[in-house]
Amino acid sequence: MNAGNKLFYWKRWSTSIAGYLFISPWLLGFFLLTAWPMIQSFYYSFTDYVLLDSPRWLGFGNYTKMFTDDPKFIGSLKVTLLFVSFSVPLKLAFALLVAMLLNRNLKGMSVYRTIIYFPSLIGASVAVSILWSNIFGMDGLLNQLLGFLSIEGKSWIGNPDTALGTLVLLVVWQFGSSMVIFLAGLKQIPVELYEAASMDGARAISRFFRITLPMLSPVILFNLVLQTIGSFQMFTQAYIVTKGGPIDSTYMFALYLYEKAFARLEMGYASAMAWVFLLLMGAVTALVFASSERWVFYESEGGK
Amino acid sequence: MVSFKSLRYHLILIAFSFVMIYPVIWWLAAVFKPDAEMASANLLPKHPTFNNFTQGWNALSGYSFTHFYLNTFGLIAGVLFTTIVSNSLVAFGFARISFPLRNFWFAIVLITLMLPTQVTLVPQYVMFNHFGWVDTYLPFIVPHALAGGVGGTFFIFLLVQFIRGLPRELDEAAKVDGCSLFGIYWRIVLPLLKPALATVAIFCFLWNWDDFFGHLIYLNSVEKYTVGLALKMFIDSQSSTPWGQLFAMALVSVMPATVLFFFAQRQLVEGIATTGLKG
Structure with missing residues (x-):
């Protein structure tokens, strides 16, 4: 060399x-x-590990117990899935609608955007959860407003039928980051497309379905995946506003994991739960991606 | 001249913004209401008072909120510093140096971006507990020093994207002048990276401020509590909730984020929009 x-x-x-x-x-x-x-974590999930005690091998014991002998676990999965399947589509629909409203070159748009974004900025904090638990409480803001209309309110948080709804509303109220991403996506759609369509006499509704939605579909997919993953893991709001109650109607998966791991220190069982949770989230995300082949339109492929 | 159509448009937007922000307006008014007025339907307090702030600030026995704010700011200062240093180094490595398996490792960065924290939560806790780090701030600072923690992998991704957008000619010129790789990082890339680092710092601040779950599991003694934990303790400590005081303290707790937002709005919104889209 x-x-x-x-x-x-x-x-x-x-x-x-x-x-x-x-x-x-x-x-x-x-x-x-x-x-x-x-x-x-994978190893722990096959043991009965409790903090400060050495783990003992259980085989699939934790997993079988979860699905056959733990109604609380099944319940928490149901509540979480219910929450995800309502909050995510509502939030995205709302975000898109508002993004379209804000996508004009008018004076003062940035002021509206700031105001509308503000709830999302402070969204995940304990402070907002406190605000929410008062608004939907017995003497809260909502019932005061209903009082003006002489409608008798109830404790929305204390009622198992409406408690989950208040949490859905809380996260839908914070659609800001999805909205900002939609807004950036809308700005990239060439204006010529709309002009050509208008010239051909297309109405606003058909312009929306034939131009806006297809052109925006990659962004919709991105927001959908992001929000689904986030929504599955929601903890703070449920922990503070409803504490999982009443009658476990808002007892989300993350709350149960917290209880098992850090209140009862059952680290083995909690690890097994985390793996089931990961598989579930992975499956849902994979489903979203698989379905996207049918509805996401990529310009570079010349459409499909 | 304002046309009729745009006037109608503004009216719709004003109405919508009002509905969106009304809970916050009501909150702002409620902090000045004495407890007796809490359940009344009026927006504005009849007998405005500042007591909610003064009493709320000292409502928890042992420590005032000053203590919890100092704790939180201290924790976040540590996290911010380590995040900026380690993430900029790592991002420079990925974006500017070619080494074996680079693409493989970067793919792993992207995969861990999607990984929910729950999977590593338990063993991490066991490990940190073993090290004696529970009830200290190390479980927050050490992961950030290793380019992880809340948002860590996202920041790597964001900075890599930004560095890739910087002209490579600058590096080449510096190399010709005999600049080492670290010199290129320190003298050329780092100064140009400032706007992206500002975005990282803002998100890092906001997300760590609201990392209630992390604080909840790792901090046990009231002495170490952050503002979020102190608020939670405030709710639990009274048998009947003193809403006025609680609202006042909650309002103060969102002030740092709010101030930051109004100073750095453009940076924040563009950060979400551009980096989000490229994901």
């Missing part, structure tokens, strides 16, 4: 080493805080 070659190899080596040095914080974090914990 001559000197030039040596230098070349040395340069390549040193660049590779430098690259790994630069990403080393993440790499270390990935192995220590993601990969290794996942392996451990």
